Amino acid sequence: MRAYLVRRFLFMVVGWWLLSVVVFIVIQLPPGDFLTNYIAGQEQAGTFLEREEIEALKLYYGLDRTPIEQYLFWAGRFVIGDLGRSFGSWRAAEQPVTKILAEVLPFTIILSTLALIFTYVVAIPIGIYSATHQYRPGDYFFTAVGFIGLAVPNFMLALLLMFMLFRYFGITAGGLFAPEYALAPWSVDKVLDMLKHLIVPVVVLGTAGTAGTMRVMRGVLLDELGKQYVITARARGVSERRLLFKYPVRLALNPIVSGTAYILPGIFGGNAIVAIVLSLPMTGPVLLTALRAQDMFLAGSIVMVEGALVIFGTFLSDILLALVDPRIRQERAVAA
Amino acid sequence: MATTSLEPTTGSGVSIREFTEEEQYYVASQWQLMWRKFRRHRLGYASGVLLVLGYFFAITYDFWIPYDFTDRHDKLSSPPTRIHVIDANGTWQMPFVYGTQAIVDPQTFKRTFEEDPEQVHPIGLFTQGAPYKFWGLFEWDRHFFGVEGTTIHMFGTDDLGRDVFSRTLSAARISLSIGFVGVVLSFVLGIIIGGISGYFGGTVDLLIQRFIEFVISVPTIPLWMSLSAAVPITWSPLQTYFAITVVLSVVSWAGLARVVRGKILELRENDYVMAARVAGAGNMRVLFDHLVPGFMSYLIVHLTLAVPSMIIAETTLSFLRLGIRAPAVSWGTLMQDAQNVSTIAVFPWLMIPGVFVIIAVMLFNFLGDGLRDAADPYR
Numbered sequence: 001m002r003a004y005l006v007r008r009f010l011f012m013v014v015g016w017w018l019l020s021v022v023v024f025i026v027i028q029l030p031p032g033d034f035l036t037n038y039i040a041g042q043e044q045a046g047t048f049l050e051r052e053e054i055e056a057l058k059l060y061y062g063l064d065r066t067p068i069e070q071y072l073f074w075a076g077r078f079v080i081g082d083l084g085r086s087f088g089s090w091r092a093a094e095q096p097v098t099k100i101l102a103e104v105l106p107f108t109i110i111l112s113t114l115a116l117i118f119t120y121v122v123a124i125p126i127g128i129y130s131a132t133h134q135y136r137p138g139d140y141f142f143t144a145v146g147f148i149g150l151a152v153p154n155f156m157l158a159l160l161l162m163f164m165l166f167r168y169f170g171i172t173a174g175g176l177f178a179p180e181y182a183l184a185p186w187s188v189d190k191v192l193d194m195l196k197h198l199i200v201p202v203v204v205l206g207t208a209g210t211a212g213t214m215r216v217m218r219g220v221l222l223d224e225l226g227k228q229y230v231i232t233a234r235a236r237g238v239s240e241r242r243l244l245f246k247y248p249v250r251l252a253l254n255p256i257v258s259g260t261a262y263i264l265p266g267i268f269g270g271n272a273i274v275a276i277v278l279s280l281p282m283t284g285p286v287l288l289t290a291l292r293a294q295d296m297f298l299a300g301s302i303v304m305v306e307g308a309l310v311i312f313g314t315f316l317s318d319i320l321l322a323l324v325d326p327r328i329r330q331e332r333a334v335a336a
Numbered sequence: 337m338a339t340t341s342l343e344p345t346t347g348s349g350v351s352i353r354e355f356t357e358e359e360q361y362y363v364a365s366q367w368q369l370m371w372r373k374f375r376r377h378r379l380g381y382a383s384g385v386l387l388v389l390g391y392f393f394a395i396t397y398d399f400w401i402p403y404d405f406t407d408r409h410d411k412l413s414s415p416p417t418r419i420h421v422i423d424a425n426g427t428w429q430m431p432f433v434y435g436t437q438a439i440v441d442p443q444t445f446k447r448t449f450e451e452d453p454e455q456v457h458p459i460g461l462f463t464q465g466a467p468y469k470f471w472g473l474f475e476w477d478r479h480f481f482g483v484e485g486t487t488i489h490m491f492g493t494d495d496l497g498r499d500v501f502s503r504t505l506s507a508a509r510i511s512l513s514i515g516f517v518g519v520v521l522s523f524v525l526g527i528i529i530g531g532i533s534g535y536f537g538g539t540v541d542l543l544i545q546r547f548i549e550f551v552i553s554v555p556t557i558p559l560w561m562s563l564s565a566a567v568p569i570t571w572s573p574l575q576t577y578f579a580i581t582v583v584l585s586v587v588s589w590a591g592l593a594r595v596v597r598g599k600i601l602e603l604r605e606n607d608y609v610m611a612a613r614v615a616g617a618g619n620m621r622v623l624f625d626h627l628v629p630g631f632m633s634y635l636i637v638h639l640t641l642a643v644p645s646m647i648i649a650e651t652t653l654s655f656l657r658l659g660i661r662a663p664a665v666s667w668g669t670l671m672q673d674a675q676n677v678s679t680i681a682v683f684p685w686l687m688i689p690g691v692f693v694i695i696a697v698m699l700f701n702f703l704g705d706g707l708r709d710a711a712d713p714y715r
Contacts, residue, residue: 026563089448114369262552273557
């Protein structure tokens, strides 16, 4: 167990490092260096930078050094929590990236977590139902819904749901708070209002992973239900309910837990799209505006932080897997 | 693919008796068996046929659309033109449309289009219209259908008065092909990296597997967004197109490499592989001549199921204005017009390109499902 966790932890750290290299390349990708772009942008806005200021920025980003040194500069500062400065693409204000992230990241994490919970709460019971009612109308119905859920792009689902809420219930689903709560201090009412606004994004984000999880649950459970031990138990008069939940369901949960590693990137990624369409104060719209303005430190930091969170989530799911699956806990586990 | 091409004839022209059905089963190649099973999977087979049709229309789109996709008409944001078969006197006619008049409400400035029952314009087939160069080979000005005297817009028009039907059909070319091109790229990457990983095993395998796990764990959409935002604005639509396919396959090869590796690990212990090696075949030869054909059917299934996610990804990127750029059109760029709820509420027909995305993706999923069942020898 300990060796397994240590290995997974090391893998997480290596993952973070690889991710940082990828993100640094992404930051460097746009033509021209960002300082030149920044100066040009500032001049367009009417502010001319002093020579000393430019020199200071050059020194800060290590622009006269080799790319590897620049990477080390950037990564080193990242580790101590200095993510560089945004060039003012978000809310037209030049400010530290950390400040913007502190504003949008909590909501992003809340939404992603809720979407993940939604996925499991919906997919696992449906998977169990489908497996125990194979080829009955209910199974076909959920299979069809799953296929449609897979086929509809996230942003379209968000648009359609918003449209229907607007058309038939007169609710405007965009944003995170009703206007009267937007600036109000936190209160029970404000939290309730936020949860109301989160329904559409959670449903949209959740459905993407639900279809796949449902199929896995159904498939594995069907395999388990056909096995000898289930038949033996049934022959001995064990009740159907106990028969189902005592072992087969528990076994079928394992691939679901390890599957979190695949669902999580989708949820965090889909987040970006849904937040843009529903204009939620989350990382998605910030990333999009930053990319359009080539505000690369802001964009890169978002990709880096989200990626790091997903890798951390994968690590958590590995721990969870070890907790639910004694084979991993006790044996010398074969990784993944 | 032929199903009954196995005529048991000898070279001298002397025909022996036909194979019985059972014998045909035993002499059929793996692909023939797959084809037979696939034919029986009704949903998968029907989806395959529809997709072939779809690609046919996408390739020959010039002919099927009444207008060029960049043509502007005076009807701005017009709803789909109604096609009538019963005229004002209540008698049946060949399909026709009425001429329309735009009326602007003086209070709300909302435009409505009123039909004028006096103006009857029958829909013609093979009508003369704007000239186009079919496949860049020869000029032609015949369109499958059209009307004279007025314009026909099956899916309405956008805010610049461009025909949404013509645009949707033209966009199919990019939207349907980008999935294929992207999948071919990931296929090449996946088969090489996965092949090396599975064939050589050991440390190489371990490193590649960890790397694949890493690639899978990166949130794809932010990465895609960042990469495609880096495509220079000065690039031509064709360059952008290929850049986007590269961006899409950067992430999606990983899943495929995993499948390839798993299958190779399974197959490489077989005796025939040892026999090939003893006979002096090199690593590459064993890998690509002897191992890859063994799981080709699985790969094709996997590829079919990878196309839809590529189509959705392209649509999403283009919708965010990070993908295909004007003047080129894809289903995603057409959806840009439907960015917010109020637009959809007033101009719902702008969502039609999205319906095509959903249909295409579902057809690919059904096709992949059918192929998977057909490729599974235990069913």
